[in-house]
Amino acid sequence: MRLAIGALVTGAMLSACTEVPQEPERTEPLTREEALSVFARLEPVLEADCKARIRTGNCDFRMQISNDRKLLPDTGVRLAENGRATLTVPASLLAYSRSEDELAFNIAHAASHRNIGHLAELRQAALLGGFVGGLKAAEIGGNEEQAQAEGAALGAVTYIQQSFKRNELQADAHATGLLGQAGFDPVAGMNLIGRLPEAAGVYKNGLGPNKRERFSVIRRAASRG
Secondary structure, three states, X not given: OOOOOXXXXXXXXXXXXXOOOOOOOXXXXXXXXXXXXHHHHHHHHHHHHHHHHOOOOOOOEEEEEEOOOOOOOOOEEEEOOOOXXXXXXXXXXXXXXXXXXXXXXXXXXXXXXXXXXXXHHHHHHHHHXXXXXXXXXXXXXXXXXXXXXXXXXXXXXXXXXXXXXXXXXXXXXXXXXXXXXXXXXXXXXXXXXXXXXXXXXXXXXXXXXXXXXXXXXXXHHHHOO
């Protein structure tokens, strides 16, 4: 944890607000059947939230469980050309999860990136980068297709560098509200955050929020109901 505490009293005050939640009793991983049950409860809430925010888009969500061992224990979300969102839950995430609340939090967090508009912003940044790259290539007589691809990648990376921390905390807060609507406990769900390893490069460079920042945001959102 990254708080520098100068006195025991200060430490006690901070821990009262941001302490890591207690671990649940369960020790075995979640099953695929439990994961499907979690998604069945979440899906109508995710889709209703999407329709309220993205009035003309495709608000259909689907979930798949992947056995790819290279995937980190974190739900991924991708949009198809028709706008349909696919949530990919790695088997490794089921192994880390100790309750349905924990898995539901991770899935809702990923879905929130779609509903809040972070994926659309990322795509727009990539498109703009590709457009600029193509223009520059046309001016100097370079390979337009390659320049567009490189520009799109640069645009996406720049967006992530500038917005990663903000987006993560926004998704945490939004997911907290969605979980309450679906009957899950977001404060119990955030136990998973304390157990998952932080992506060293992202956090070392200060791009992402640390765990205490995330806990604080989730607790505040939960207290608002």
